[in-house]
Amino acid sequence: MTHNLRLILLIVILVLGAALRQADAGETGATATGDLGVVVERASGTLLIVDRSERAAVGRVTGLGDLSHASVTFSPDERFAYVFGRDGGLTKVDLLTRTIAARVIQSGNAIGGAISDDGRLIAVSNYEPGGVRVFDADTLEMLADIPTGAKTIGLVDAPGRRFVFTLWDAGETWIADFSTGGDPAITNIRGIGANPYDALITADGRTYIAGLFGEDGLTRLDLWQERPAPERILAGYGRGEAPLPVYKMPHLEGWALAGDRFALPAVGRHELLWVDARDFAEIGRTRTHGQPVFAVARPGGRQVWVNFAHPLNDTVQVVDVPSGEVVHTLTPGPGVLHMEFAPRGAEVWLSVRDGGRVEIYDTETFRKLGEIAAESPSGIFFTARAHRMGL
C-alpha cells in the first residue's frame, strides 16, 4: 500500500509536470498577438492565420461564407479579427483559439466595415437593404440601425467615435457620431456629386475623399470643419482617355499617401500619378510596367510598391518617392493581388493568388525572406491595423 501510494504520487507528479509544461508552453509560446495576421482565402471562404515573426501559417479558420472583396479589422487587444463578407456575413474570429467567436448574417449584400476608435463598435455598410448597421464588438448584438434608403459605400471610422459613409443614389455623405454613448447624432452633407462609388479617409482621420461614377473628379471633405463643405478636386480623374465603364472605376484603396504627396493609379494608363496632398495639383507621373492597381507606401513613405492589372499582374515595381523613379522590379508570380507591410516597414508580404502562396520580401535589400502556402490568397491583414485609424 505504501508502495502503491508512492507509485500513485510518482505518476501524478509526472503527469502534472507534463500538463504544466504544456500549459506553460501555451502561455509562454505563441500567444502574444502583436505579430499575427490573416490571409483571406477567397475561393474556399477560409482565413489563414499567420505569424509575422515565424513567417509561417499557424492555423486556418473555415466557414466564413462569401469572401470576395472581404475586408478585415481587429480588436484593440489584437486578439479578434472582424471579417466583413460580401454576403452580409460579419464574423468575429479568435486568433488565439483559431475559432469563430461569433457570427451574424446582418444583411443580404454588404460592402466593408469599420471599428470605432475606442474598439467598442463595429459598423457594416450595406447594399441590400442599404444603410449602416452598428454592432457591439464583444457580442455582435446590433446596437444601431441607420437606414439610408440607398446603397451605402465608403464606410470608414473617424476620431471621436464617429463613422463616415456615403450614399450612392443620393450623393450624400453622413457622419454618425456615437461619442455621447446614446443614439448616434447624424450629420448629413449634401452635394457630394453624382453616384459616389468609393471613398477613403487619410490616416490622420481628417480628410475624406469620395470617387464619383456619374461625373469627373472627386470630392474632398475636411472633417475638422464644424460642418464639412464638399470641395471638388482632381477634375480629370476617373476618365483616362475616355469615360470608363463601371468595371474600370479605380478603387481608392489603391492610393498611397507618401509624405506630402499621393501616388495613385492613372486610370487606363501604364502610369502612376503624383499629386500634392495639400492642393491635389498634379506634380508628376511615373511610367510603370502595367496599369497600376494598388500603390502602397512603405511605412515612412520612402518608397511606393505597385502591383498591376491582368495580364501583367505577375510583377511588382518599387518606386522611389522623392525622384519618382522605378528602383526595382520583381516577378513574384501569377496574380499578385495584395501587398501588406510589416507595421514599421522592414518587410512586405505579397499574395500570389495563382501561385497558391504568400511571398515575403526584405524592403531594404529586396531579398526574398520566405513563402507560405495558401489557397488562392487575396487580402493580407496584420493585427497592427488595430492601432491605426481609417482602416
Added chain:
Amino acid sequence: MTHNLRLILLIVILVLGAALRQADAGETGATATGDLGVVVERASGTLLIVDRSERAAVGRVTGLGDLSHASVTFSPDERFAYVFGRDGGLTKVDLLTRTIAARVIQSGNAIGGAISDDGRLIAVSNYEPGGVRVFDADTLEMLADIPTGAKTIGLVDAPGRRFVFTLWDAGETWIADFSTGGDPAITNIRGIGANPYDALITADGRTYIAGLFGEDGLTRLDLWQERPAPERILAGYGRGEAPLPVYKMPHLEGWALAGDRFALPAVGRHELLWVDARDFAEIGRTRTHGQPVFAVARPGGRQVWVNFAHPLNDTVQVVDVPSGEVVHTLTPGPGVLHMEFAPRGAEVWLSVRDGGRVEIYDTETFRKLGEIAAESPSGIFFTARAHRMGL
C-alpha cells in the same frame, strides 16, 4: 492491484483535467497583448503592467534598478518590454508571465535605447563609457559594440535596420546601418553644432533634429539624402529671454508634430510655440497655464495636450490645433509627469506622480473614465509603440 490501478487512473485524469483547464484559461484568458502597457514606478524601481481594455493594473515587476529617466520599447509581438535604466541596466520584461526574461548591466550610465525596425536588435546609448552597444533582442547577447569616445545621446531607430545617434563632445551624428546582416556600416556626419544634448526623429523616420547646448538653434538632417547635410533651424530656440543653464534645456521629446506643424515649449515662457513642419518658421504662439514640459498630439493631430513645470504641474491643458486656442483645462492632481494616448486617440492616460495614481480621460468629452493606483508613476508606455518608428 486492479483497484489501485483504477485509483491511479482516476487521480491522473482528475489532475490532468485540472491542469488542462488551467492551461485553457491561460490560453483563452487575457493573453492578447495589443492592449497592454507599462507604467514606470521610478522611486521603487518597479514596472506596473496595465491593461487598456480593463483600465486596470494586472501585475507588477520588481528589481529593475534605477528607473530615473527610464524609457521603454516593445518587441514586434507586443509581448516583451525592453526597459532602459539610467544605471546601464537593460531589462527584458515578459508581459505575459510578468517576470524578468533577461537582464544585463551593459554600462555604468546609460541614456535611452531603441529597437530596430525588424525587431531583432536592441541598441543602448551610453554616457559611461560612451558609445552605443547593440544586443540580440531574443537573448540580450551583445552583437556589436560601437565606441565613440564620447557621451552619446539622441539614439533613435530609423527605417532600414538603422540606428542614429549623436556625440555630445564631438558634435557629430552617426548612422549605423545593420541592413547587410554583418558588421554595421557607419556614416559619420560632422558639423552638427556645439554640444548636442538631445535629439528626436519624426514618426516617418525621415527627419532627425538635434538640440544644441553650446549654441542657439537646432540642427536638422534629412535621412532620405544619400549623405545627409546638417541644416540649422529655429535660430533663437533654446534661449528663452536669456541663455539658459543646463538643467533648463528642453527635452525634445516634449515636441508634438500635429499635421503640418510642430507644437513646442517656448523655453522659459508660459507659451506654446507653433512652427511650420516644412521650414520651421514660427507661425504662432499660444498662451498657456504654465511653462510647458510636454506637448503631445492626440493621434490624428486635432488637439495637443500640454503639461507644465513645477509648481504648476497639477494642471493639463488641451489646445485646438487649427485655431491654437486652449479649449479645455483640467486639474488631475499634483505632479502630472507624462501623458500617453491610446493608439487611435480615444483616451489618454496621465501619470499623477504625487497623487500616486494614473488617471484616464475620454479625449472627446474630457470625462474621467477611471484611475489606477501606482507608486510615484512617471512614464506610461503602451505596447502599440511596437508598431511605430522612432520611439
